[in-house]
Amino acid sequence: MNILFAVLLLGGLALLAGIVLAIASRVFHIEGDPMMERIDAVLPQTQCGQCGYPGCKPYATAVASGEVDVNKCVPGGERAMLAIADLMGVPPKEVEEEAAPPMLAYIREDECIGCTLCIKACPVDAIIGAPKQYHTVVESHCTGCTLCVEPCPVDCIDMLGKPEVLEEWTWSAPGKSRLVIEDSAEGETHVRAA
Amino acid sequence: MSGLLDRFTTLLGKGAAKGAASSIELKAMIGSGGFSGGVHPKQMKITAGSPIVQSPLPPRLILPLKQHIGQICTPIVEVGERVLRGQKIAKSQGYVSAPVHAPTSGTVLAIEEHAVPHPSGMGRLCIIIEPDGKDEADESLPPITDYRAEDPGVIRERIRLSGIVGLGGAVFPTFIKMLRDHRHPVEMVILNGIECEPYLTCDHRLMLEHSAAIVRGLDIIMHAVEAQRGVIAIEDNKPDAIAAMQQALADIAFEHIEVRVLPTLYPQGSEKQLIQSVTGRQVPAGKLPLHIGVLCQNVGTTRAIHDAVCLGQPLTQRVVTVSGDAVPSPANISVRIGTPIPFVLAQCGLEDLSGVRLIHGGPMMGERLSRLNVPLVKSTNGLLAMRQEALYSENAVEEPCIRCGHCVTVCPVGLVPNELAWHCRNDQFDRGQEYDLFDCIECGCCSYVCPSHIPLVHYFRYAKGQVAKIEKERSFAELSKARSEARDNRLAHEQAERAARRSKVRKQQAGDAAGEEVSGAETSGDGKEDKA
Ligand code: SF4
Ligand code: SF4
Ligand code: SF4
Ligand code: SF4
Numbered sequence: 066m067n068i069l070f071a072v073l074l075l076g077g078l079a080l081l082a083g084i085v086l087a088i089a090s091r092v093f094h095i096e097g098d099p100m101m102e103r104i105d106a107v108l109p110q111t112q113c114g115q116c117g118y119p120g121c122k123p124y125a126t127a128v129a130s131g132e133v134d135v136n137k138c139v140p141g142g143e144r145a146m147l148a149i150a151d152l153m154g155v156p157p158k159e160v161e162e163e164a165a166p167p168m169l170a171y172i173r174e175d176e177c178i179g180c181t182l183c184i185k186a187c188p189v190d191a192i193i194g195a196p197k198q199y200h201t202v203v204e205s206h207c208t209g210c211t212l213c214v215e216p217c218p219v220d221c222i223d224m225l226g227k228p229e230v231l232e233e234w235t236w237s238a239p240g241k242s243r244l245v246i247e248d249s250a251e252g253e254t255h256v257r258a259a
Numbered sequence: 260m261s262g263l264l265d266r267f268t269t270l271l272g273k274g275a276a277k278g279a280a281s282s283i284e285l286k287a288m289i290g291s292g293g294f295s296g297g298v299h300p301k302q303m304k305i306t307a308g309s310p311i312v313q314s315p316l317p318p319r320l321i322l323p324l325k326q327h328i329g330q331i332c333t334p335i336v337e338v339g340e341r342v343l344r345g346q347k348i349a350k351s352q353g354y355v356s357a358p359v360h361a362p363t364s365g366t367v368l369a370i371e372e373h374a375v376p377h378p379s380g381m382g383r384l385c386i387i388i389e390p391d392g393k394d395e396a397d398e399s400l401p402p403i404t405d406y407r408a409e410d411p412g413v414i415r416e417r418i419r420l421s422g423i424v425g426l427g428g429a430v431f432p433t434f435i436k437m438l439r440d441h442r443h444p445v446e447m448v449i450l451n452g453i454e455c456e457p458y459l460t461c462d463h464r465l466m467l468e469h470s471a472a473i474v475r476g477l478d479i480i481m482h483a484v485e486a487q488r489g490v491i492a493i494e495d496n497k498p499d500a501i502a503a504m505q506q507a508l509a510d511i512a513f514e515h516i517e518v519r520v521l522p523t524l525y526p527q528g529s530e531k532q533l534i535q536s537v538t539g540r541q542v543p544a545g546k547l548p549l550h551i552g553v554l555c556q557n558v559g560t561t562r563a564i565h566d567a568v569c570l571g572q573p574l575t576q577r578v579v580t581v582s583g584d585a586v587p588s589p590a591n592i593s594v595r596i597g598t599p600i601p602f603v604l605a606q607c608g609l610e611d612l613s614g615v616r617l618i619h620g621g622p623m624m625g626e627r628l629s630r631l632n633v634p635l636v637k638s639t640n641g642l643l644a645m646r647q648e649a650l651y652s653e654n655a656v657e658e659p660c661i662r663c664g665h666c667v668t669v670c671p672v673g674l675v676p677n678e679l680a681w682h683c684r685n686d687q688f689d690r691g692q693e694y695d696l697f698d699c700i701e702c703g704c705c706s707y708v709c710p711s712h713i714p715l716v717h718y719f720r721y722a723k724g725q726v727a728k729i730e731k732e733r734s735f736a737e738l739s740k741a742r743s744e745a746r747d748n749r750l751a752h753e754q755a756e757r758a759a760r761r762s763k764v765r766k767q768q769a770g771d772a773a774g775e776e777v778s779g780a781e782t783s784g785d786g787k788e789d790k791a
Binding site for chain 1: 375377378379381382383657684714717718720721723724725727728731732735736737738739740742743744745746747
């Protein structure tokens with residue numbers, strides 16, 4: 066009799082818990098893939114396609130589903146790779162390609178024929194212009210992905226190194242300074258490796 | 260190694276090659292004061308007895324459009340234009356900013372990029388003026404002699420228009436510090452006469468030679484912020500300055516201001532440490548002195564405020580200490596802002612700059628300049644020219660931390676520099692922030708006592724920069740992500756619309772065909788109406 070009671074009680078509790086869980090999973094259902102979102106959040110959002118996917122979100126989706134390695138984002142470099150590996154709980158893997166220094170697209174406006182092809186290629190809508198008008202790149206929005214260069218029929222888009230400005234300069238780590246610039250008394254400038 | 264000068268070897272009397280400091284030496288170096296920690300570096304105030312001399316006009320003045328914390332200014336003069344001394348030549352853009360004035364009369368030669376005193380050696384937009392030697396003044400700002408009768412707002416506006424910034428080196432626009440906030444009334448104004456950096460004596464000399472102007476300046480500040488108490492804080496290593504200030508107070512019969520003598524201890528001149536020494540109260544992390552009812556002003560700034568208000572002279576000149584072992588005749592010089600630094604050094608007999616390392620500021624907190632051909636700016640409180648061999652940071656070799664804990668003892672903020680540096684070295688900036696990286700005031704005490712010659716402050720400067728950089732990249736990534744998502748949505752929307760239009764057209768074509776079959780004889784006009 067006692068045994069029957071215990072079995073019934075436990076069975077009843079299990080049933081109750083099951084119902085609660087079923088309801089909870091409906092009520093608290095999350096749309097989308099949280100892992101994909103979290104990976105997307107650590108990617109640099111350059112949208113350059115160097116990972117072999119048409120943008121950061123598709124790459125994040127592919128990583129989250131385990132179909133591709135964590136080390137394919139080139140601009141993200143080691144930092145993004147480590148963050149993704151950490152999220153996915155997999156061992157880090159060296160990033161094979163080295164990222165190019167940050168760049169900005171620049172349209173030689175007098176040569177532009179206003180074909181709008183670059184606008185269509187830009188993944189972050191950083192180019193403005195209208196058919197048969199000069200086009201120009203909004204510097205503060207350009208991610209330097211280089212995707213607009215190829216489609217231009219007259220080759221008037223250059224990728225130029227992002228200018229270094231004083232406001233964005235930061236101290237390098239001790240013993241790692243790249244260059245020492247010196248003025249001699251005559252005001253000439255010499256640059257030598259530190 | 261770039262920039263940072265942590266301490267000197269021979270100059271501060273502590274052999275770098277000697278290795279670990281003996282405990283007696285350390286006891287002599289560690290101080291005790293209102294705040295915990297601190298050190299007693301060798302003073303080296305060789306110019307304390309040299310009266311301030313006036314530098315002649317240089318052949319060219321180079322005025323950077325940003326010599327303050329905040330937004331850069333926009334030029335309001337054109338190339339070829341004649342300007343007068345004190346004429347505003349660049350106006351503030353944005354709220355946190357300070358205008359730039361012509362230091363003498365002359366012609367604008369160019370508005371172009373020129374190297375500025377910054378550890379990066381980079382340049383920024385400067386107005387270059389060729390003096391005409393007449394030194395004609397612009398009289399647009401009338402002197403306010405009876406400042407006590409003026410509205411405090413008028414005084415603050417005058418200070419803003421005069422381009423005054425904190426001349427102790429922080430160069431934060433002064434008028435902002437003096438804004439009134441009714442939730443936090445200012446009870447006490449502290450005049451910072453500490454000058455605790457070794458070598459520097461410009462504030463000391465100002466207190467001796469311009470004591471009346473400084474005391475009046477303090478009174479102006481107190482009026483502008485409606486404070487009742489004024490304290491002039493001076494360390495006991497400047498007895499003559501203490502006497503001069505007391506005399507000045509007695510002469511003018513100011514009873515609401517007192518002179519407070521503090522025991523000498525580095526970094527007592529740092530704002531939060533000074534407040535703790537004077538009031539015994541701590542400014543909480545992330546808060547301003549204003550939040551505990553205190554305002555600090557530097558001696559040079561206070562004098563500049565006096566000149567701006569009582570004489571109607573904007574900030575175009577400052578006093579700077581030129582010293583260091585490479586300088587034949589060290590001096591305190593009053594220099595027009597924008598004067599090329601080699602010209603200033605030449606006044607002190609230093610013409611050949613080869614092999615000379617230049618430090619902008621004091622030896623503890625100053626920055627080593629990678630370029631020498633730069634102008635003197637509002638933040639230049641000291642210029643130290645050193646022979647390379649004397650530079651500690653170039654001779655010391657970093658050794659592993661022996662966990663002696665000296666750095667922890669001396670840190671005036673109560674940080675754990677050795678742990679913090681460990682995380683910064685390993686690029687673990689999150690951990691660094693947990694160890695209160697951003698509370699570090701970069702005073703250099705920890706680097707100064709470290710027997711392993713670890714450039715601790717340099718690590719903290721590096722880490723702070725990296726954190727800011729990462730933050731910037733992250734916000735740019737967020738912006739790019741939003742733009743890319745907006746584009747994807749728009750493309751999807753356009754595609755859906757096109758698909759809908761196509762299917763509609765197809766349906767109608769199908770419908771038309773069917774209709775024609777049924778009502779064969781009817782006019783095609785009806786069919787067209789259907790379509791519309
Ligand atoms: S390589 Fe990196 S930045 Fe470029 S699209 Fe792929 S994930 Fe985005
Ligand atoms: S693709 Fe080239 S030619 Fe066409 S609009 Fe862009 S910049 Fe102009
Ligand atoms: S950690 Fe920062 S505040 Fe503390 S002693 Fe070192 S430099 Fe000064
Ligand atoms: S870092 Fe601090 S604990 Fe380590 S050796 Fe230097 S002073 Fe001592």
